[in-house]
């Protein structure tokens with residue numbers, strides 16, 4: 001699939017078929033995240049793969065009852081590794097770079113999932129403490145997104161985007 005086709009064709013998918021996702025396919029998708037750029041190539045992100053129904057239900061509760069999370073065959077919990085990044089970059093590493101690393105990896109994962117025929121959705125609205133406690137995340141590993149993954153059972157229309165020119169400033173913002 002052409003990269004521009006993948007970028008424009010990817011949608012947030014919130015309804016999934018029951019079919020499981022093969023581990024090899026999942027690893028290929030996660031590997032796309034590994035090849036994302038990262039600050040100082042520190043790759044300061046990690047992912048927790050959740051397939052157990054009980055844990056998926058807990059994550060859906062932590063995400064304010066978004067049941068589509070529990071209905072997906074699996075959830076990727078994308079985490080920023082604040083510890084790794086702050087050793088080199090201090091506060092900027094802790095507060096910014098590791099979040100950016102995770103976001104870059106996350107976008108690669110979303111695109112790779114789409115390119116391989118899977119659906120996924122970046123879910124950012126959740127109780128961080130509850131997710132951390134549910135998954136026993138150590139201090140310094142901050143969950144930044146819950147990404148349900150599975151074969152799509154919907155084909156949503158693309159939500160509109162603003163005009164390109166609204167995003168761009170030339171030479172400054174005067």
Ligand SMILES: Cc1cc2nc3c(=O)[nH]c(=O)nc-3n(C[C@H](O)[C@H](O)[C@H](O)COP(=O)(O)O)c2cc1C
Nearest residue numbers: 010011012013014121122123124125126156158159
């Ligand atoms: C930082 C971020 C947070 C998001 N949080 C949620 C969320 O909590 N729940 C949800 O259903 N979708 C969430 N989304 C998905 C957006 O709603 C979606 O990307 C947007 O509406 C555009 O649709 P598209 O992804 O199909 O192009 C989030 C996306 C991003 C990038």
